[in-house]
Structures are given as C-alpha cells and as structure tokens.
Amino acid sequence: MREITTFLWFDGKALEAAEYYTSVFEDGRILGTVLNGSAGPGAEGTVLTVDFELAGRRYIALNGGAGDGFNTSVSLMVQCETGEEVDYYWERLSDGGEQGPCGWLKDRFGVSWQVTPTLMFELQQHPDQVKAQAVVAAMLRMGKLDPAALQAAFDAA
Incomplete structure (x- = not known):
C-alpha cells in the first residue's frame, strides 16, 4: 500500500481552501490541480480537485458540490x-x-x-x-x- 490520503469535499471552494491551508502551514504547498473537462462533472475548465500537502501529509480537496458537509x-x-x-x-x-x-x-x-x-x-x-x-x-x-x-x-x- 502506498499511502492513505485524506480527501476533503467542498462545495466549489476546493482551491480556496487548499490555498488557505497552505498559507497557514509554513511547509504547505499545492502539488497540482485537476480541471473538469468536457465530460464534467463540473463546468469545463473549473477546478475538480486540488492536491496539496501540509506538514508532509498529502490531502486532496474536491469540488464535490452541495451535499455532505x-x-x-x-x-x-x-x-x-x-x-x-x-x-x-x-x-x-x-x-x-x-x-x-x-x-x-x-x-x-x-x-x-x-x-x-x-x-x-x-x-x-x-x-x-x-x-x-x-x-x-x-x-x-x-x-x-x-x-x-x-x-x-x-x-x-
């Protein structure tokens, strides 16, 4: 097994959240983003996921839409x-x-x-x-x- 990654579900604020968290933690950094394509699920060109790191641990923020908080x-x-x-x-x-x-x-x-x-x-x-x-x-x-x-x-x- 490679690793266990914490996956966080946001309603359109995945990039904002990842940028905020990486600004709070001195060693925080954004590792990459995945944009929605023509297949969706969101509007083409909008952020689907943001891969980021805090204190050496990887997280993924997902723009999953409204629903589970x-x-x-x-x-x-x-x-x-x-x-x-x-x-x-x-x-x-x-x-x-x-x-x-x-x-x-x-x-x-x-x-x-x-x-x-x-x-x-x-x-x-x-x-x-x-x-x-x-x-x-x-x-x-x-x-x-x-x-x-x-x-x-x-x-x-």
Missing part, C-alpha cells in the same frame, strides 16, 4: 510544541470559523481541527493519575489549550 466526528489535529505555536494555529485556523472547547475549532470551511500542545499528552500519560486527571480537568475548562495552565494544573495536583 463536514462535522466534528472527523478532525485534523495540529500538535504544537510551544504556546506560541498553539496561539498561531488557533488564531489562523479559527479566523472566520468557530472556536470551540478543549482545543477544538471549525475553520471557515467547516473543517474541524484540534490545536493541541504535545505537553498535554505527556502530562496525561503520567503514571500519577491524580496529576494526570488534574490536567484533563483543566483541559475540559479551556477553549484554546494553554500549555502553561496545563503544566500548572499538573504541578498543583
């Missing part, structure tokens, strides 16, 4: 090493979208993201479950996740 049952997670990275991705990805609880947000296209400090996973996996659960309790009270506050909850437990 995105929901929170599938999300893309951005793991951040610093609070500054959390701030950057949280602000950029939620711009024009909707900020949610526990590090979740929906971007302007309705795609769900989790902007998560890697520290959270380290603290939650600590053998001292009192400390680990203090981190979970702190996370459950947050919108954007704050690594310093998560560490403080761990240290105080």
Whole structure:
C-alpha cells in the first residue's frame, strides 16, 4: 500500500481552501490541480480537485458540490510544541470559523481541527493519575489549550 490520503469535499471552494491551508502551514504547498473537462462533472475548465500537502501529509480537496458537509466526528489535529505555536494555529485556523472547547475549532470551511500542545499528552500519560486527571480537568475548562495552565494544573495536583 502506498499511502492513505485524506480527501476533503467542498462545495466549489476546493482551491480556496487548499490555498488557505497552505498559507497557514509554513511547509504547505499545492502539488497540482485537476480541471473538469468536457465530460464534467463540473463546468469545463473549473477546478475538480486540488492536491496539496501540509506538514508532509498529502490531502486532496474536491469540488464535490452541495451535499455532505463536514462535522466534528472527523478532525485534523495540529500538535504544537510551544504556546506560541498553539496561539498561531488557533488564531489562523479559527479566523472566520468557530472556536470551540478543549482545543477544538471549525475553520471557515467547516473543517474541524484540534490545536493541541504535545505537553498535554505527556502530562496525561503520567503514571500519577491524580496529576494526570488534574490536567484533563483543566483541559475540559479551556477553549484554546494553554500549555502553561496545563503544566500548572499538573504541578498543583
């Protein structure tokens, strides 16, 4: 098997979405586009798919038309090493979208993201479950996740 590629269905905004995502991620790049031909399914010369890459992972955006929308049952997670990275991705990805609880947000296209400090996973996996659960309790009270506050909850437990 070569790879598993995430395929995202948009209603006429595949190129706009791919350009947006590749502008947010420093290493993002558009790999290519496929245009509709005379056989369709869209108007000839319009974008059918956009192949793009974020953080070394390939995605394909499809102009599939109206119909199935995105929901929170599938999300893309951005793991951040610093609070500054959390701030950057949280602000950029939620711009024009909707900020949610526990590090979740929906971007302007309705795609769900989790902007998560890697520290959270380290603290939650600590053998001292009192400390680990203090981190979970702190996370459950947050919108954007704050690594310093998560560490403080761990240290105080």
